[in-house]
Amino acid sequence: MIALLTRDLQLAFRAGGGFGLGLAFFLLAAVLVPLGVGPEGATLAKIAPGILWVGALLACLLSLDRIFALDFEDGSLDLLATSPIPLEGVVAVKALAHWLVTGLPLTLVAPVLGVLLNLPGPGYPWLVASLAAGTPALSVIGAFGAALTVGIKRGGLLLSLLVLPLYVPTLIFGAEVVRRGAMGVDVAVPILLLSGITAGALALLPFAAAAAIRVNLR
């Protein structure tokens, strides 16, 4: 499993694996919003939590179809499916690799973009905490969506249509954590619910995704 993880990470970092793509998209989204909304600090401060979370979500979405599609095309997914590691484990490792490549950098870069969007001071730790707690759920849910659409030619748009409604609870709780944090209100409830969604998705969705892959490889 560790070998698989290092292989996926190497593929992502080398040879145009799209490592920087999500980050660049996140940066662009955060820069474009003030250009569209106008430079008033108060307005930006108010919408910053939502914009940062939506941007992170879309940046995650951008690289989802890479999770399984390349391996499916060159046949290595068949080999992985017949390997001694259970397919559920393969899915979990792939989702972890996706998170290390997109979710983790997004979490680390987000405070910088928070400055651009004039996020109020107390919001920063909660921005990082909520992204750290929430982006793993985005990766696992995305892996499930990618598993469903792996056999479909040009499944990218369909993948977004399937995955976006599934992202709704994560987005709501994640943005709520940052909003409350920025206002200086107690954030315990939304961050616990957010972590609950992540934990539940991590525990259950690899099974659903593995089932979908088995169907697609049949």
Place this chain on the structure above:
Amino acid sequence: MSIWEYANPKKFMQTSAWALPWVAGLSVVTLVMGLIWGFFFTPDDYKQGSTVKIIYLHVPAAMMAINAWVMMLLASLIWLIRRHHVSALAAKAAAPVGLTFTFIALVTGALWGQPMWGTWWAWDPRLTSFLILCLFYLGYIALWQAVDDPDTAADLTGVLCIVGSVFAVLSRYAVNFWNQGLHQGASLSLDKEENVSDVFWLPLVVCIVGFILMFLALVLMRTRTEIRARRLQALLTRERIA
């Protein structure tokens, strides 16, 4: 005699051919009765005026939009566990009907909300969760259309339906948490003291029964179409091989 006999397409076609005219006829009768009763023979509400009458379309459509998803969930589970093709086709047949009911509920709600709340749309929990339900239906139908092999499509949409159900419930509670909205609470519950008054309640129940029957009739009809399409496909394939 068990319910699994209807898993046999032939048996299903026989029984549904017999049942369909009755269900469809009854649904037309109850809907015409309920809607005419509701539209012309109930008093105007003292606050809402005649706009209250949209309730006879809005509430049954909204109820059936949710129940259609539950029916798809059950049918998907039956397909995944016992692999009866009729059940997979019934789930496929129910999805566009449920989507249409969702649209009816959203549109009638907007038409009512404009004069009453002063806005077509508000980011109210119930409204938002219906919009999300609408997206779930769209994704489900799109996945059915995208996969060529019928058995693969049935398996994948079945898994999506199960996961989607969990997330639909999660979203419902998430939006509740997010915004306390404008929409009134339930006023039809059997266990509550303060319900809508009988004058409105009785025609509403007739309309709900009518919508349930209409849903059944449409799903039966669409399932029969799907079975015939599948048979046609099989005949064409056989001809090509021969």
